[in-house]
Amino acid sequence: MSANVVNTLRLRAFTTFLSLSASLALAALIFRVVRSWSGRDYIGDSSFLIVSYITYHFVDVRLLPILALSAAIVTILYWISRRTGKQLLLPNFIVIPVFLLTFLFAAGILFKLVSPVDRLVSATTLSDKDFIALFDLQNPSLSKVRISYENQDYQEAQNRLLDYFQSRFRAHSETVRERVDPKQVLKTANLALEHSFTIKGRTKMFPDNIGWHPELSDDREWTYLLNRTLWFDDLVTASLLTDDRHYTDEFSRQFKDWIAGNPLPLWINERNPAWRLIDTGIRPYSSWIEVFKLLVNSPYVDDETRLLMLKSLHDHAQYLFYFQTSGTNHVLIESRGLLKLANEFPEFKRAGRWREVAIRRLESEIRKQVYPDGGHVELSSDYHVRSLNHFVFPLRQTSGPEAHVAPGYREKVEAMRDFLFYTLKPDLRLPLLNDTNTRDISKKLLSEARTDHRGDLLFIVTQGAEGVPPPVRSRAFEDSGVYVMRSDWTELAQYLIFDAGPYGGWHGHEDKLSFELSAYGTPMIVDGGAYRYSGDKLYRAYFVSSAAHNTVLIDGRGQSRRFIEANKRPERADEAQRNESNLWFSDEEIDYVSGIYRDGYSDMQNSGSGDPVIDKSVTHRRDIVYIKNDYFVIADTLSGSGTHDVELLFHLPPESLPQIAGESVNIRYPNEATLEILPKGQGQLDIFITAGQRKPIQGWFSSEKYEAVPAPVVAMKFRAKLPTTLYTVLVPSPAAAVTENRFHVNNLAVLDTNCESTKVCLEITSTKSVDRITFPSSDMAGRLSYSKKINSGEPVSFERRVREAGTGDGPHNK
Structure with a gap:
């Protein structure tokens, strides 16, 4: 190919490249205009123009003349070649860089034109005139401010503005x-005076100025939480309580230091500890709005600080308005912060627009994040409560205009309340599903039930003292894959919650088919909890793993759903498919649930780096039957091929006292209630009790202070050729002093006769009765057939023959 032809092709390619650059930038401009016209003039969730995003960060304005000169040189050469008919040969080392630089020039310049950064200007940098212009001066309440503004006395306008807010x-x-609580406020404020901060169980003290970006490389979350500055309102409140200016002086120093060290960014940077979007949303509604409402009337705070706080609140609102995350609970927090700012400061010109966008985002997210049964897609009890609080917020606002939400929004909120209240443990604590740490929210729940005028929820949270009884005690949340078995609504109720749902995304645990059990006023079998998100990675990995849950390990390996790409983010509720392999039945005598895990097993400590080895040769099915008011039966069926080491785990609360008694385990709790664990399987079964073990990590519980506390775990180990089934009977009993008629199992047997070929019979002989429970067999074809029977209304078979004292078996009851 001749040089002239090559050069011509290069020049044509160059012009084509320029055309594509212009087209791409034009498309971005149109996209921005359409989003703005549609009311969505924020760009946090858009993925357009990745190259332009890069150029925004890396193309310095000072480089633009150089880029323009490069483009001009190539353009002139092209023009000369066209005029003279001579094909000018340009070497590749010139053509290719010029092509790229020109593209970056065009895309970068146009991106800066279409992005919101020209409007996202910090109010702290504005002149007095421009700052006052941020307010709606047509508001009759600001008439004095408007008069001063029109008279061009902008300092006086600011004074009148502060007078208005003081009033x-x-x-x-x-x-x-x-x-x-004055005592708690003063405790927090005094620690803040010393620059001592305890966050999620970890304390750090700053001898001089607070390092807003401290080098805690192993615990980035701590730094994020520090920048929420939740103690600011304690400092200002302490000054009002004690009439001591030391508190407000310290607040002013810390606040101004934070502003000086953390200027408003012009683009999203989720690794910026000060302006991560979730923290930008939390600061206003958890601290800074309250701070302003208090300090504006404090005699010890100067006008400069008051105005700086007001300006920064405007910055927060604008940043939350233009940018957002997507697909997680973070966007709910951001939306609530934006809505709170709009409601508390309707005097800002943009307040109406902030409110509209915040509510629209919440409407969109409730469709994406809440299943039809009311469960939140992250399937964490803790994040369910938090998300519910955010979704409820526009319905309960005490300031601003009444919120008008989309059809179906209120119904989803009510479904979320149902899920929360019906899954509560008898002690009114949250079940530890996924990332949840134990905590008492009973007072908040009582307030919720009374505010919402829900008689059934009031009955639940008062344990029958008020309200009306709910229509059911046991309940299936089949979209979420969460099932609750319950004897009654008292604090002494027998209760089991079973998790057979999706992974849940970033806050998910490897806990499918795990459960928690409470009875007679105490938690008996517990989930390990969440621990800390960052810091000690080995312990965090343990608490997420199957080893910290009440399920099985295969050959020492746990479940491996976190390595499936689709599980790394929560699924969309409006696109989710219900898990049809789960079965549920409930009547007056029994509850029955069944679920399957088939996603494979891998090393529990593998944090996701590299390619984990996942063994998908084993499928675990767990059936649970609750014989109401007496006991629970668990059937763990492992299907597949080959011989494997199986370990069945039961985690106990820290204060429990387990003791091995032959082939069973007896556990005593501080209130003298007991639990008996009776296993029945094929072959030799070895039972071990471990607590506080470090290598390998086992036997730990995450406390309310996010600390790892030693706690007993019962491990039942056996080696089996698949398929195999292990049956376990759990018998909770009250304290001996409560009743002499305790339910006690005398014998547990798996029957080979008198059962249909597609079923398995378990016979339980107790001091009260002889019970026979018929399960579907481990054969999958039989299971599918049984599934149809369940759906048509036939329960798992249960027969009870009451034993009469001294006369053997009594009459037959079904």
Whole structure:
């Protein structure tokens, strides 16, 4: 190919490249215009123009003349070649860089034109005139501000603005003592004076200025939480309670230091500890709005600080308005923060737009994040509560105009309440599903039930003292894959919650088919909890793994759903398919549930780096039958091929006292209630009790302070050729002093006769009766057939023959 032809092709390619650059930038511009016209003039969830995003960060404005000169040189050469008819040969080392630089120039410049950064200007950098112009001066309440502004006395306009807010929030500051616990406020404020901060169980003290970006490389989450500055309102409140200016002086120093060290960014950077979007949303509604409402009337805070806080609140709103995350609970927090700012400061011109966008985002997310049965897609009890609080917020706002939400929004909120209240443990604590740490929220739940005028929820949270009984005690949340078995609504109820749902995304645990059990006023079998998100990676990996849950390990390996790409983010509720392999039945005598895990097993400590070895040759099916008011039976069926080491785990609360008694385990709890674990399987079964073991990590519980506390775990180990089934009977009993008529199992047998070929019979002989429970067999074809029977209304077979004292078996009851 001749040089002239090559050069011509290069020049044509160059012009084509320029055309594509212009087209791409034009498409971005149109996209922005359409989003703005549609009311979505925020770009946090858009993925357009990745190259332009890069150029925004890396193309310095000072480089633009160089890029323009490069483009001009090539353009001139092209023009000369066209005019003279001479094909000018340009070497590759010139053509290719010029092509790329020109593209970056075009895309970068146009991206800067279509992005919101020209409008995202920090209010802290504005002139007095431009700052006052951020307010709706047509608002009659701001008439004095408007007069000063029109008279071009902008300093006086700012004074009148502060006068207005002082009047508006005076009652709020005067009644602060009624809303707080003075002892707790002063404790937090005094620690803040010393620059000592304890976050999620970890304390750090700063001798001089607070390092807003401390080098805690092993615990980035701690730094994020520090920048929420949740103690700011304690400092200002302490000053009002004690009339001591030391608190407000320290607040002013810390606040101004934070502003100086953390200027408003012009683009999203989720690794920026100060402006991560979730923290930008939390600061206003958890601290800074309250701070402003108090400090505006404090005699010890100067006007400069008051105005700086007001300006920064505007910055927070604008940042939350233009940018957002997507697909997680973070966007709910961001939306709530934006809505709170709009409601508390309707005087800002943009407040109406902030409110509209915040509500629209919440409407969109409730469709994506809440299943039809009310479960949240992350399937964490803790994040369910948090998400419910955010979704409820626009329905309960005490300031701003009434929120008008989309059809179906309120119904989803009510479904979320149902899920929360019906899954509560008898002690009114949350079940530890996925990332959840134990905590008492009973007072908040009582307030919720009374505010919402829900008689059934009031009955649940008062344990029958108020309200009306719910229509059912046991309940299946089949979209979420969560099932609850319960004897009654008292604190002494027998209760089991079973998790057979999806993984749940980033907050998910390897806990499918795990369960928790409570009875007679105490938790008996527990989930390990969540621990800390960052810090000690080995312990975090343990708490997420199957080893910290009440399920099985195969050849020392746990479940491996976290390595499936689709599980790394929660599924969309409006696109999810219900798991039809789960079965549920409930009547007055029994509850029955069944679930399957078939996603494979891998090393529990593998954090996701590299390619984990996943063994998918084993399928675990767990059937649970609750014989109401007496006991629970668990059938663990392992299908596949070959011979494997199987380990069945039962995690106990830290204060429990387990003891091996032959082939069973007896556990005593602090209130003297007991639990008996009776296994029945094929071959030799070895039982071990471990607590606080470090190598390998086993036997730990995550406390309310996010600390790992030693806790006993019962491990039942056996080697079996598949398929095999292990049956376990769990018999909870009250304290001996409560009743002499304790339910006690005398014998447990798997029957080979008198059962249909597609079923397995378990016979349980107790002091009260002889019970026979018929399960579907481990054969999958039989299971499918049985599934149809369940759906048509036939329960798992249960027969009870009551034993009469001294006369053997009594009459037959079914």
